[in-house]
Amino acid sequence: MHLRPCGEQWAAFHTGTGDTHLLDPVAGAILQCLQENGPLVLAQLSDCLEWNAADAGILAEWLAALQHNRLIRERTECL
Amino acid sequence: MPLERVPLRSLGPTVVRRRLAGDGLLLETGPFVTRIRSRIASVAEGLASVYRDYPVHEPGAFHDFDCELRAPRTLRRFYHPQVLFLSDRRSVFKPLAYHQAYPMLEWGMNWCIASLVQHRLVLHAAALERGGRAVLLPAPPGSGKSTLCAALAHNGWRLLTDESVLLDLDAGTVSGPVRPVSLKNVSIDVIRGFCPDARLNAPVHDTLKGTVSHMSPPQASVERAGEVAEPAWVIFPQYRQGVPARLIERSPGECLTGLIDNAFNYAALGTRAFHGLGGLSERVRSFDFVYGDLDEAMDVFQRLADGR
Structure with a gap:
């Protein structure tokens, strides 16, 4: 997976399928964090995003949504 | 030699x-x-x-x-x-x-x-240059791209291509084969009326695309065919009869997805194409452009070139 910022969004290129996805800023930051830090560590992720403890619940919800691709908008949906 | x-x-x-x-x-x-x-x-x-x-x-x-x-x-x-x-x-x-x-x-x-062609990223788009800066017009058939391109080529813009933009992924510059502009059906008479100096060949009827005619690029465009340009704008045109000309800004991400959809060899070039188009999308200003009148469209592009 290749990631790059694209304005306020992020773009991800999947080298296996050749597909490109536009990501919400938060999803992009999480993916970047995962790429840099390997296995998902919630505290590390929260630290990477500079969020305080009060946002942990929101972070958990976002991660759950990410697992169901809700935060990843297929490029066809953006047209 | x-x-x-x-x-x-x-x-x-x-x-x-x-x-x-x-x-x-x-x-x-x-x-x-x-x-x-x-x-x-x-x-x-x-x-x-x-x-x-x-x-x-x-x-x-x-x-x-x-x-x-x-x-x-x-x-x-x-x-x-x-x-x-x-x-x-x-x-x-x-x-x-x-x-x-x-x-x-x-x-x-x-x-x-x-x-x-695999040494350049090839986009299905028209491109024209003015003052060293290029405007790219990616669009599917029937969007009014060629008509707009032909009119701009006779109104102060240098034609790079009507069909195939060549993006140099290392330099970030664009060029084109500077081939004749393909006009179809009512666009043929529209351009004959709008650009009286334009040279069109004899129309061919009953093709899959209807009646087609090809317009020669202005001689200056042919003579400068080797000159590349820096992309400054990516504009997705759409002709709609009777609609006032209007630019609607696209985000860099929306620009990127629009360019990918109009790229012939994006998958073949892989990550180089992804980063090349991603960088391009961040450097340019991008718009959707609806127009119903060529005079209005020329004014919009004049203002863009003037930085207004």
Whole structure:
């Protein structure tokens, strides 16, 4: 997976399928964090995003949504 | 040793026909040289009409693409005759009616760029340059791209291409083959009225795209065909009758997805194309552009060029 910022969004290129996805800023930051830090560590992720403890619940919800691709908008949906 | 090249118009019709019927006419269009072979009269006439200012190379010189148009060697040549387009001696399309030989050559030359070029990212888009800055117009057929492109080419913008933008992924610059602009149906008369100086060849009727005619680029565009430009705008045009001209800004991400959808070899070039188009999308300003009137459209592009 290749990631790059694209304005306020992020773009991800999947080298296996050749597909490109536009990501919400938060999803992009999480993916970047995962790429840099390997296995998902919630505290590390929260630290990477500079969020305080009060946002942990929101972070958990976002991660759950990410697992169901809700935060990843297929490029066809953006047209 | 410098290449020997002369304008096609200097050869005269007899030499053009002889080369086409023999080893081929080597036509230079921007960065490409195409060898064209055909004994079909309308091909010679079409080339002489719209490519008269283009350089032609000596027979036997290097060429990038090899194209041939000929009738199939079947009994069909006597009854409802047809024409075949061959690239490197291989037929790549279904045959068309014989009278469509010239537009078939243009479509075949487009196919060569879209299918065979891998050293540049190839976008299905028009591109024009002004003051060293290029505007890219990616759009599907029927969007009014070619009409807008033809009008801009006669209103202060240098034509790079009507069909195939070549993006240099290392330098970030764009160029084009500076080929004739393909006009269809009502656009033919629209451009005849809007650009009285435009040179169009004889329309060909009853093609898959309706009636088609090709407009020669202005001579200055042909003479500067080797000059690249820095992309400054990516504009997705859409003609809508009676609608006032309007620009709607696109985010870099939306620009990127629009460019990917109009790229011929994005998947083949992989990560280089992803980062190249991603960088381009962040450097340019991008808009959707709806227009219903060419005068209004020219004003919008004038304001863009002026930075207003």
